[in-house]
Amino acid sequence: MTAPIAKLSFWGVRGSTPTVDPATWRFGGNTPCLELTAPDGTQFILDCGTGLRMLGNRWGAPNSGGNSETHIFVTHYHWDHIQGIPFFSPLYAENNEFHFYSFRSKFLGRDSLKQVFEAQMALPYFPVDMSAMNAKRKFKEVEGGDSFTIGENKITAKWLNHPQGCLGFRIETPAGTVVYATDNEPGDPRLDESLRELAAGADLFINDAQFTPEQLKSTRKGWGHSSWQEGVKLAREIGAKTLVLFHHDPDSTDRMVDSILRQAREECDSVFAASEGMVITLGATGDNVQAHMPGARTSLRREAQFRAKVSGVTEDGKEFQEETVVRDISLQGALISLQNMPQLQSELQVTMQTPGENGLQSSMRLKGYVVRIDAGAEKGQVAVGVVFTD
Numbered sequence: 353m354t355a356p357i358a359k360l361s362f363w364g365v366r367g368s369t370p371t372v373d374p375a376t377w378r379f380g381g382n383t384p385c386l387e388l389t390a391p392d393g394t395q396f397i398l399d400c401g402t403g404l405r406m407l408g409n410r411w412g413a414p415n416s417g418g419n420s421e422t423h424i425f426v427t428h429y430h431w432d433h434i435q436g437i438p439f440f441s442p443l444y445a446e447n448n449e450f451h452f453y454s455f456r457s458k459f460l461g462r463d464s465l466k467q468v469f470e471a472q473m474a475l476p477y478f479p480v481d482m483s484a485m486n487a488k489r490k491f492k493e494v495e496g497g498d499s500f501t502i503g504e505n506k507i508t509a510k511w512l513n514h515p516q517g518c519l520g521f522r523i524e525t526p527a528g529t530v531v532y533a534t535d536n537e538p539g540d541p542r543l544d545e546s547l548r549e550l551a552a553g554a555d556l557f558i559n560d561a562q563f564t565p566e567q568l569k570s571t572r573k574g575w576g577h578s579s580w581q582e583g584v585k586l587a588r589e590i591g592a593k594t595l596v597l598f599h600h601d602p603d604s605t606d607r608m609v610d611s612i613l614r615q616a617r618e619e620c621d622s623v624f625a626a627s628e629g630m631v632i633t634l635g636a637t638g639d640n641v642q643a644h645m646p647g648a649r650t651s652l653r654r655e656a657q658f659r660a661k662v663s664g665v666t667e668d669g670k671e672f673q674e675e676t677v678v679r680d681i682s683l684q685g686a687l688i689s690l691q692n693m694p695q696l697q698s699e700l701q702v703t704m705q706t707p708g709e710n711g712l713q714s715s716m717r718l719k720g721y722v723v724r725i726d727a728g729a730e731k732g733q734v735a736v737g738v739v740f741t742d
């Protein structure tokens with residue numbers, strides 16, 4: 353019998369507003385949208401930010417024993433969490449069925465989410481109205497403290513500290529527990545407790561990490577967001593196994609997110625920065641939590657032959673240096689086979705010997721950021737995909 357596996361895909365990880373500038377390319381610019389496929393085939397979508405459009409483009413109808421329903425949880429009504437809805441093509445196909453879950457906002461009243469849909473698609477904001485959405489849609493109001501089951505999975509919602517309110521969701525699947533706590537600020541004792549209850553013992557704890565600890569204390573206090581430091585503190589307190597830093601600030605470049613992650617890793621063993629295209633599996637034998645980075649972002653490679661020296665940090669945090677041959681390279685990155693297993697999302701120094709003029713060798717030093725690790729072609733080796741960062 354195989355172990356039950358849950359698969360969590362990150363379609364949008366950026367907070368507040370989408371970004372398209374090259375400086376944010378590596379972590380991605382789409383706003384929050386996650387997809388969780390539970391071991392029983394139930395499909396969950398968490399938030400409807402602009403990442404939802406890409407999920408729609410790669411749509412594979414859910415496969416839970418002939419049941420083609422999808423359950424969509426919307427944490428709150430700020431733009432970055434709803435903006436993908438009109439661009440989600442499966443909503444326009446008659447055979448699909450969606451169950452939407454969100455809270456009753458005091459600003460909107462009954463059927464808050466339905467009203468949000470209608471307002472978003474009203475003329476002249478969008479060229480077609482809601483009647484073009486042919487999929488079956490059901491809306492369910494939930495509030496903090498509610499708990500219910502869908503298939504073999506138990507869902508719990510809790511209030512979080514955020515302007516105009518926000519819900520965090522805990523999904524307990526037979527493969528492990530995922531807690532999605534975006535958009536929350538620490539400092540309100542009652543709601544801090546609510547977040548602790550939500551996240552207690554989670555296998556995967558996805559927490560708001562929009563601001564630096566310094567910003568959170570000063571210029572961004574009261575804006576409704578958190579920091580990597582608060583996430584690390586909380587993860588330790590409530591015994592979360594893996595922390596995912598989420599809702600990156602639109603002004604945080606990839607370099608800044610790298611630095612945030614580096615600091616978090618100094619204090620926490622298992623932490624990732626959410627990255628568009630990242631997939632995390634829960635419940636696989638061996639490691640309980642496994643992360644995979646997007647392949648598409650390392651494509652366009654060419655074959656090559658460069659001798660190279662590579663230094664970096666292994667999964668266990670040990671520094672290593674080894675010599676290898678780079679056989680596959682592009683302007684963006686390379687695929688390097690190594691005997692050491694570097695840490696995913698860590699930095700490698702790659703020094704390559706390149707044939708210079710008159711047969712003289714010259715060397716080129718690059719910083720490579722580890723985006724994927726696969727089994728190597730030869731025994732005892734791993735194939736490491738890196739993106740060059742400068």
Ligand SMILES: [Zn+2]
Nearest residue numbers: 367368432535
């Ligand atoms: Zn947000």
Ligand SMILES: [Zn+2]
Nearest residue numbers: 428430514535
């Ligand atoms: Zn918000």
